[in-house]
Amino acid sequence: MALLGERNYRQPVWHLPLRAAPEDPVMSDGEWARIACEVMDRVGLAREGDFGAVRWVAVRHAADHVHIVATLARQDGGRPDVWNDGYRVRDACRAVERRYGLRGTAPADRTAARRSSRGEMEKAVRRGQEVPSRTFLQRAVQTAAAGASSEAEFFQRLQDDGVLVRRRFSQRTAGEATGYAVAVRGDVNGDGRPVWFGGGKLADDLTLPKLRRRWTGADDFDPARSGVRPLDGRYMSTRTKRVLLRTAVRRAADESGTTTEFFDRLQEGGFLVKARHSQTSPRQVTGYAVAFPVDRAGVEPTWYPGSRLADDLSLSRLLRRWASPGPPHAQAVEHDELTQEERQGFYDDAARAAAYATAQIRRYLAVSPYAVQDACWAASDALHVAAKVTGNRHLHRAAVTYDRAARAPYGRIPTPTPAGDALRTAARLLARTGVIKNRTVVSTVLLIANLVTLLDTIAELRHLQQRQAQADAARRAAAHAREARPAAERPVPQPPEPSAQARLAMAAFPNAWAPLPQHAPTRTAPSEPAPQARPRRRGP
Structure with a gap:
C-alpha cells in the first residue's frame, strides 16, 4: 500500500463471504481452500502462478461458509482491477457449483431489478411508506407503459396516477425528448427538492428509447412519425373494435375544430381514414369512415362510418358542433363511455x-x-x-x-x-x-x-x-x-391419505372406516332411518 501512495483505494479491504446452501454436503477444509483459490483466480486478484498478486486469507469459522479478505494492493506495487468484480465473482461461483455438485444459482445476466439502497428503505420506514420510492416508481412506470400506446399517453397516465414527471430534451433538436425522470410527491432531499429517478435507474427496459421501441415496434425512433403503435385487430372481437373506434373518433372530435384537423388526429393515432366526397362537388367532404390497419397482404380492412359508431359522430353533426360558439370540448375519458x-x-x-x-x-x-x-x-x-x-x-x-x-x-x-x-x-x-x-x-x-x-x-x-x-x-x-x-x-383440498398403520388398523374392523376431516360435517343419509335409542340393560 505504501508503494501505491496516492493511487490507493479509499477502501483498500476486499471482503467476500461464500456460503453453501443448506442442502449441500459439508465440505472439508481442503475443498474450501481450493474453492477460495479458484474464486480469487477467476476474479483476477490472485491468479495461479502470479507471485506479485494481492495478499489474501480465507477464514472458515462455520461448517457452511468461509470469508475471503484481501488487501487491494499488489505486492509488485501495482493497483488491482476491481471494476465489475461482482460479475466475475458470479461466474466463479457458478463454476464451483458445477464442479462440486452444489445447488445451482442464477447467472449475472442483469435480469434482476435494481434494489433500493439501505438509506431509501430506512427513509420509507420513517415516512410510513409500504415500499421505498424507487420500488413504487418502478411499478408505476411499468404499469403506465404497459397500458399506453404512445409517448404522450404514457406521460399522461403517470401524471394521472400522481407521479411527478420531468422530461429531458435534446440540445440539437428543439422539442425532442431524449429521456425522463419521475419522483414521488413529498419525497424530497435535504434541500427540499424532489428525489428524481431516471427510467434507467428503475429498470434496464424502462429507458425512453426502449419504451419507444415497445410502442412503435421499430429500432430507430423517428420524431416525424406519430410514434403510435395501434392495437392489433386480430385479437379483438367486432364489438370491441367498434367501441375502440368510437372512443378514438370522439376524442379526435373533441380535440379538433375542422375536418382536416379531425382526419389528421385520427391518422396520428394509427387509424385508417377514408373520406366520402360529394358527387356534385368533388372537393366537398360529405362523410368519412375509419378502420384498424391490417398487416396481412390481400386482406381488406373493415370500415365503420361515423354514423354507425354513434349518432353524434356523423360528419354533419360534427360540423354543426364545431361551428357552434362555446368553450372547447373537454377530452373524452375512455372508460366512462x-x-x-x-x-x-x-x-x-x-x-x-x-x-x-x-x-x-x-x-x-x-x-x-x-x-x-x-x-x-x-x-x-x-x-x-x-x-x-x-x-x-x-x-x-x-x-x-x-x-x-x-x-x-x-x-x-x-x-x-x-x-x-x-x-x-x-x-x-x-x-x-x-x-x-x-x-x-x-x-x-x-x-x-x-x-x-x-x-x-x-x-x-x-x-x-x-x-x-x-x-x-x-x-x-x-x-x-x-x-x-x-x-x-379454487380446488377443494382433499384430506390426506391414511398411513400404513391406519390402514392396518382399519382392516381389523368388520366394516372399513376412516376418521372424517375436522372441516367435514357429519350427515345422515336421508334413506336411512334415524338411529333409535336402545334400552340399557340393568342387572348383572
Missing part, C-alpha cells in the same frame, strides 16, 4: 389473447425455446395492468413476483412476435376499461384462469432455457395468480 357488456367484452378479448399467446409458447417449447422471448416480456404488461384495473392484491403480488422472469438477459429488447403483440393488446384493452369500482360488474374468472396457464407455460419455458431463477419467479407468480381466483373456483 363503456357499458357493462362492452367492458365484459374487453375482458373476454384479453383472456382470448392470453390463451393465444400460451398456445404460441407451447408450440415453440420443443422446437425453439428462445423464439418466444417477446411473449415472456409482454406477459409482465398484461399482469401489471390486470392487477391495477381489478384491484386484486393476489394479481398484484403475481405481477411483482413475475417481474424478473419477464426480462431478457443483459437488458436486450426482444424482437416483436405475434404472441407478444397479443399480450400487449390484452394489456391495452384492460387499461381502457378503467379501475373497477364495483367488483361484480365484470367476470374475471376466464382472464385469471388463462393468466395462470400462461405463467405455468412460461415457467416450463424458462426451465428448458436453463434459467432457474426466472423459472422460479414464474412459478411463484402462478401460485399468487391462483389465489386470485374466486373461492368457488
